[in-house]
Amino acid sequence: MRTVKLFSVLLCLAGFAFSNQSIAVFPVQGVNIDKSFADAFGMLLANKYANVSNVKVINPMKSAAAIEDENDLAAAAKKLGVDEYIEINAVGLYLSRREEKEALIDSSGGQKVIIINKEERSRDDQDLLDNGKTIVTVSRMDKDGNLIHKAEMTLVTYGDIEESTDRISLALWKRVSVEETRDMYNVTRREGMGHNKTFIETYKGVKFGMSYAVSSSDQFSPMVNIGFNYKAEAEKFFMEFGAGGKIPRDLFEIGVPQYGGVYFEMGVSYFAINKLVSMYLGGGLIPFIDFANDVQMGLEPYLQIGMMVPRNSKVCFYTEIRFGQNVFAILTGGEDYDGDYYYDDYRSRKRTKHWPSEFGLNFGLGF
Secondary structure, three states, X not given: OHHHHHHHHHHHHHHHHHHOOEEEEOOOEEEOOOHHHHHHHHHHHHHHHHHHHOOEEEOHHHHHHHOOOOOOHHHHHHHHOOOEEEEEEEEEEOOOHHHHHEEEEEOOOOOEEEEEOOOOOOOOHHHHHHHOEEEEEEEEEEOOOOEEEEEEEEEOOOOHHHHHHHHHHHXXXXXXXXXXXXXXXXXXHHHHOOOOOOOOEEEEEEEEEEEEEEOOOOEOOOEEEEEEEEEEEOOOEEEEEEEEEEEEOOOOOOOOOOOXXXXXXXXXXXXXXXXXXXXXXXXEEEEEEEOOOOOEEEEEEEEEEEEEEOOOOOOEEEEEEXXXXXXXXXXXXXXXXXXXXXXXXXXXXXXXXXXXXXXEEEEEEEO
């Protein structure tokens, strides 16, 4: 009992000490960057850091007054009385908005004419990479100027400010890399170049697996499945299409109930867990043509549960467990023969109808 009380007191004291911590976010120091970019980035980073850390944060508008002419941030932090401070450095690899919109031309008379380009042009990914990058380095320092943690990201548009400040603030607070703070909703355009998960993204790849068919009247030969798979993925669901082959293990054995051949696949799945490691539930239809017996058509609705990892990558691995049910009868038996003699004293074997259920385990790679 005494141990529990002592632990509670220590926990309260630690929480009290933690709540009294403070940090200053100083204005962005940069080369070739727009003031609007610097102001927006600094203020949003201060807000994001306050949200993830729950400590007192002095934003750049207030902390700027403490900076002297020497630009000594450690001295400014001591003047503000904070425990730590955040230093932001940015380098713009582009023409600023003013430089882009104004061209100064000297006429023959020496008069300067300002030409303003009022037309906003759309910018493709390559143009942004060539003419729109800003490299931001953010350092978390103690009050004496010693480095605690550093994070760096490359932005290509003003629209990247929210996602980058979200990740940088978390990376600084937890002292991890910005890659570890990425999730489905804070991917920057520089990383995705227009392929963020808010839009449809496609994966093409191969799917292979094993399936086992059972029925009340007979035991079927296990099958190996291999085929092409195409996924069209949105934020919370994906559609998939595929084609391939089902190959029964006992393909060349006579008298073993089996089916297999060419299959087609179409289905829809919903992401029940929508993270880097995602879990999905879904279903669909698999029509197929059976060549293991006399040529016949089959149709198999299925349900599945699967896992995809990593979901925010252009290359992903997935695995799934499936349950399917044949709705058309599978006919086995027929005029099989061995050598010069038919089975059953030259008489055709009786064909048997089955409606087997199918359990399967699949693996796939999409890119």
